[in-house]
Amino acid sequence: MKILIVDDSYFSQKTTANFIKKFLDSVDFEFAKDGKEGFEKYKQIKPDYTFVDLLMPNINGQELIKLIKTDDNDAKIIVISADVQKNIREEIEAYGVLSFINKPMNEEKARLISELIRNDVNGQ
């Protein structure tokens, strides 16, 4: 399984990957530091799941989600953001993302995401 993590923080990229690794086997992680690089990597590797931070330079997370969804409306996107505002969450969820998780990432959140991915893969 290929997971692309798009986050301008190297720390967050690694933390998210380390937590997810605890719950999902055989995952190849790819990383991008902003929306621009994220979209290029997305087109190049066509990941099974894309984790997107919202607050990023160049192209922000919301714009990246729009680009990805325009390319493939069925793309599986999980948002991991520090923004905890309800309005923002509702706006982003309207794009049809799989899940919206608030930072900081922790073991419990990673377990939930992994469960969600596992169920999605098994078609539940």
Add this chain to the structure above:
Amino acid sequence: MDNKQIRYDILKELFNVSVGQAASMLSEVVKKTILLDVPKIEIIKSDKELCELQTHLPAVLDGTLMISSITFQEQLTGEANLIFPAEKMKTFINLCLNESEQEMQYSDMHFTDMDFDIIREIGNIILNAIVGGLSNQIGIQLQYTLPEVQVFDRIDFEEDIQNKEYPYFLMLYITFDIGDTEIEGAVIVNLTLTSLKELMLIVTKIEDELYG
């Protein structure tokens, strides 16, 4: 990315999460969505030179400034200051009171007791979210005082902050876009040398944990 850059990245991200929480709380107060900008952070050594701080204070923070401060102690000792241009705070107070644009008196720079009360409360929310959020994430305990609000001229503020006995500043630049209003400010966290070392020790530990 070298070790120094990684530690800076960790620190920035810790504050990023806290600023996100602060924005959410503010959004509930003003009943509007708040758009955040990508945060920036710097560690500044404040030795003797007054110009040192001047170089780092954003240009928008000119003229009259409104500063909310809390001091904290226990595992870290220091003071956190939230700085916004007074003119923008007037607009922000009106947003908090849910007054319409037409009712706003942009030219009136007189602050009432009610205005100070609002700013004190807003400062309390933002600084608690930022300092408290940081302490939660890194697993330390802090005790802090109630916020104080003061109005300074930029120059007076620079002198005031540099006369205190904290040799290091963590300067965090924040921008809140509330509706059509952009409010650009900064959070300056003054730390003792021991506290800065303690904080960086924790950050280094987080960095080590990244690599298992």
